[in-house]
Amino acid sequence: MGILSSKLSAVKPSQTKAMTELAESMRAAGKTIITLSQGEPDFDTPEHIAKAGIAAIQAGKTRYTSVAGIAPLREAIVEKFRRENNLTYTAEQITVGCGAKQLLFSALMATLDEGDEVVFPTPCWVSYPEMVKLNGGVPVAIPTSVGNGFILQPDDLRAALNDNSKWLMLNSPSNPTGAVYSASDLQALAEVLRDFPKVWILSDDIYEHLVYGDVEFATMAAVAPDLADRTLTVNGVSKSYAMTGWRVGYAGGPLELIKAMNTVQGQSTSHTCSISQHASVTALTGDQSFMNEFRSAFKARRDAMVTSINAVPGLSCDTPDGAFYVFADCRELLGNVTPGGKRLETDMDFAMYLMEVAGVAVVPGSGFLADGFIRISYAASEMELASACDAIHAAVTQLIDANA
Ligand SMILES: Cc1ncc(COP(=O)(O)O)c(C=O)c1O
Incomplete structure (x- = not known):
């Protein structure tokens, strides 16, 4: 189409959202679909936080705020970084945006020149390569392996870096694999980064609190x-x-970068919703005990999901340490022909087969730059997860029987 920029024509829409929307339209057409393609907790926002949002509306906190976010929120974030991460930032070194997603975007927009490279381990979140392209950069994928628990290896990082590298994007716990980088994993990467002083590090910690076990x-x-x-x-x-729907993300970093991100934000979205910012002050400074409940619910679901998926012939997965996804290897099942006569060539074909035959929506690994896998979210009720796993098991058994 003549109107579109060349930048945009290289960008793919989000496959996660595409699968969730397809599930919704099939459901609207009367099919029963269990959606395990979503990237958000199924829990409601804790009541005390929701009430703080209502109170903000009632108190008339409904006007424009400063670009970087209201002062009490930035103070709460400074304190959060100090308390939980042992990181020291001033309030000026903090900015608040419309979700972590916008902050990643602003950081790239503020820093990338045409042709700058951004490296990241794959499988990676669907948006990383597309955001880099939208901002004129060149995405450079560094594949990781199941054998290494999907953790970026220092030698692979070293091999990927060069004079054009501007950023390393790291995400732990990872979407889609659930992999969690230990302090010593990060130390080993830091050793490499010290040899490349021009490379910046973008640490996407959005799943920080969702780690399980020890x-x-x-x-x-x-x-x-x-x-x-x-x-x-x-x-x-x-x-x-x-x-997720409140749209509040935040970032801490060197002042010059934060100021530049504020310039991007000031000329685009201005700031995130004032009401959400007030509710987020309560989120960060109020009672945190519900998080233990979230965590133990997710852990129990993860364990049940891993057991069920490994019991499906041809599917396998390791136990992820964090986030709320299981990243299952489906390569053994590719090449099979469905009872309907279609040969499953790709993970996308397999995901579509699960949607049509099992009535379960998952996301194909190719969306995360990892062919031959599917991402299954366990942010759903125990009942839905059990039904989904049974349905996946039955659909795969049917597939294998048809090819016996
Ligand atoms: C790895 C990763 N980073 C960032 C985000 C964005 O989160 P937010 O809702 O704060 O924009 C997501 C959401 O799916 C994600 O998976």
Whole structure:
């Protein structure tokens, strides 16, 4: 189409959203579909936070705010970084945006020149490569393997970096694999980064609180304080506080970068919703005990899901340490022909087969730059998860029987 920019024509719409929307339209057409393609907790926003939002409306806190966010929220974020991450920022080094997503976008827009490279381990979140392209950069994928628990290996990082590299984007716990980088994993990457002083680090910590068992969350600026002056730490309330729709993300980093991100935001969205900002102050400073309930519910679901998926012939997955996704290998099942006569060539074909035959929506791994996998979200009720796993098992058994 003549109107579109060349930048946009290279950009793909989000496959996660596409699968969720397809599930919705099939449901509207009368089919029963269990949606396990979503990237958000199924819990409601805790009541005390929701009430703070209502109180903000009633108190007339409904006007424009400063671009970087209201002062009490930035103070609460400074305190959060200090308390939970041992990171020291001033309030000026903090900015608040319309979700972590916008902050990642603003950071890239503020820093990328045409042709600058942005490296990131894959499988990665669907939006990383597309955001880089939208901002004139070149996405550089560094594949990780199941054998390494989907953790970026230092030698692979070193091999990917060069004079054009501007950013390393790291996401832990990871969407889609659930992999969590330990402090020593990050130390090993920091060693490499010290040899590349021009490379900045973008630490996407949005799933910080969703780690299970004995695993401890770690973030680069705290693990390698000497790299803090070239690290942007991005976080938000979406996943940890079940507040995806409120659209509040935040970032801490070097002043010059934060100021530049504020310029981008000031000329685009201005700021995120004033009501959401007030509710987020309560989220960050109020009672945090519900998070233990979220965590134990997710852990129980994860364990049940991993067991069920590994019981499906031809599917396998390791136990992820964080987030709320299982990333299952479906390569053994590709090449089979469905009872309807269609040969399943790709993970997309397999995901469509699950949608049509099992009535379960998952996201194909190719959307995360990892062919041959599917991402299954366990942010759904135990009942839905059990039904979905049974249906997947039955659909795969049917597939295998048809090819026996
Ligand atoms: C890895 C990752 N980063 C960032 C985000 C964006 O979160 P927010 O809702 O704060 O924009 C998501 C949401 O799916 C995500 O999976």
